[in-house]
Amino acid sequence: MKEITVEELQTLKNPAIIDIRSPIEFKDGSIPEAINIPLFTDKEREEIGTIYKHEGQAAAKWRAMEFVSHKIPSLLNQIKEAMSNGEELVIHCWRGGMRSKAVVTFLEFAGIYAMRLTGGYKAYRQYILQQIPAMFPERAVVLHGLTGVGKTEVLKNLKSLGYPILDLEEMAAHRGSIFGTIGLGEGNNQKIFDSLLYKGLSEIKGSAYFVMEAESKRIGKAVQPEELMDRKMKGINIYIHTPIEQRVKQLVNEYVLPYQNEPWYHDQISIGIEKILRRIKDNEMKKALLQTLENKDYQEMIGILLEHYYDPRYDHATLEYDGRFIDVYAEDSNDASMKVMGEIDNLIVKKKEVFEGKI
Template sequence: MITTIAASLLSLSCSKVGGRVRISARASSRSATRPPSAPFAFLPRVAAAASLSACASPAFARVSRVHRAPPLAPPAGRGGFSAMGAVSSKDDHGDSTDANGGGRGSQGREYVEMGPRIMKVFPDEPGFDPRRDWDIVCDVRSPAEWEDDHVPGSVSTPVLDNEERARVGTIYKQESPFLAKKLGASLVAKNLGKILDEHFQDKEKDTRVLVYCWRGGERSMSLAHVLSRVGFKVGLIPGGYKRYRAGVLEFLRTMDGFRYHLIAGKTGCAKGKMLDQLKAQGAQVLDLEAMAQHRGSVLGEDPAWDNRQPSQKFFDTRIWEQARTFDRSRPIFVEGESSMIGRLQIPKNTWAGMRKGSVTLLEVPMESRVRWIRGGYKHFETTDVSRLVEKLQKLVPKCGKKKVAEWEEMIASERWDEFVEDILLNHYDSAYADAAKRSGRDDENAEFLMLPNTEDETYARAAAELIAKHDVSAPPPIVVEREAEKEEVAA
């Protein structure tokens, strides 16, 4: 079955003439004419694979190219192949068959049904939730495409790897589409076996599988059809990743419609910890630094993330996945960032909404800031000392060679408290003030929150106060006053 599914890439169709199954290089377009709102649909061009699977029986062992032989009428009372349960449908020449894709035409031709239905799934609909609704989401694009961005929770199950995709694409452009499809079919057939062995041998029949490729074409249909024939519950995204990405961008354009409350403060004030406490207590939180895998400074790379950031597209995906669940009547708590986090850009409308947000400015003693910084950057004192010194060279244009040399001497002599306090005072505090001005954030009218330390209990209490004051979960005070007035009048 895996070998025959590759025939779908060659756009073949199968017909029965005079008791023989014939292959023709003509694909049916019936599926393409179905309205997009239909919840289920058979997928185009895969009838051939199903038919070829049926042809494995001795009765249909002879398979050859179609020729212009006059069609023979089937026996009276038969609506199609009894073994496949095929019934009447309509072919490209106007012959009548039914929506199941099988049956007998008016000229006597019979078609094998395509088999189990494959559900259409639309990622731009509000209820789309790949983690909740599907047990496994298969991205059949190349590994490089998956790495750049993918549906949240999906696994990379490429029917063509990076090199194979490039090879087929080159042949398609430079030689001919037919040669490219012929090679692609062979490669896909081989890779489908690997996918089944690696991802589906331990799966039960009721496993729900969602499949997509770049635009819902041949690559996704090849795997979706095999899985549906095995018996899994299969869905496919028409339009593929391209449609999914369009939905993400459309949602991000609405992000300025949220209300934002910014948690701001100098480096070392544990703003990320405050976001964690707010989230733990039920607030709506966007932790952009965690999503960007960067702490937003020259030293912001973290070995916990292999010192790497995701692509801009996947950063957008992470924001979309989190924010689409939020209640627009409540604020989003977010760290007061610059528009760039490492090499990633905060989406334009998200940034526009943040600039209009209210601000709470955290302040903690210098001793606590130093302790917090050292706890979060331990790798720079142990395994990544040379990397720390290397990164300090980027501060020479702003801080000068003399100051950077002083920091290098502190590092060499392991005077870590002195180094951290000095770099905070002579670089980070001034850099933070400059970034606040560029962002247009109104720190002068911000709410100041003085905290004695960065202990868990201190931040838990502060988070509860912020939620009580800023999270809209109760009627505004003016409504309460008016209700009280009514009660007084009634009395």
């Protein structure tokens, strides 16, 4: 049985990584691109743990065998189906214990070659936490702008053209404002965020700079590492300006039109508005927001929130940053993307030393 270390896993071009932990373990944190084919259900895993605690290891192993024995053909078929193009097959569990050893043994009997990840997911997480602090490029280009200017769209446009970007909101599965997780589920926890951050940093390895949004230290359920915060605060700042009419349109297109007919949508917006109402003292504003909520007039609601709630709070945050701000005035996110690329290209061509940390 061949074992592979986490370091060696990083050298494989396109491995088929099979995570055989229970669904609840996988949901709590996983290796990006890994496929969950659980050996035990959540309930089975819980029962085995209880037996182990009260009756000992031998009894727990016997019960595990009872659960697994009839599953083996289906399990192996699922793993075979998950493989394509002859990738190297890597099996892992929580810490490289009996679960992954058993599955690799089953695969060997079936004539399928597989490697077992030494230390399992636990070793992977320890490894990436050690690596992340030293992986950040020297300089950050930080995108600023009021809610709705399309910073996320700018990042995606830049990435499609090969610019080195870190989309932290995507990694956290959380966006700012009351619309935070609409369309993104419940948001990613710290383990998933760290895994996606490591993956993102690996993809821009060797770059002298990276582009990111001006996020708060906490994004939903996740917290940025200190090294990233340091790069952000000392970065090159680009402030995007677009007309408020365009910002409202941007937010309606992004957060309202795709979801407004979903049964959960209005309730989720209501929860967000309730949180905001607890923070404001202006009774007229409260009344206006409640009226838009009752009428389900989300466009009008967004306009009020931008002008009277989010905009006044944003500019104060920019005072925390070192260095000057480069202003970019654009009609929409596509126009902003072109102008941001122009500013970055100008810095690279004329001031390459900026990105090399020389000035």
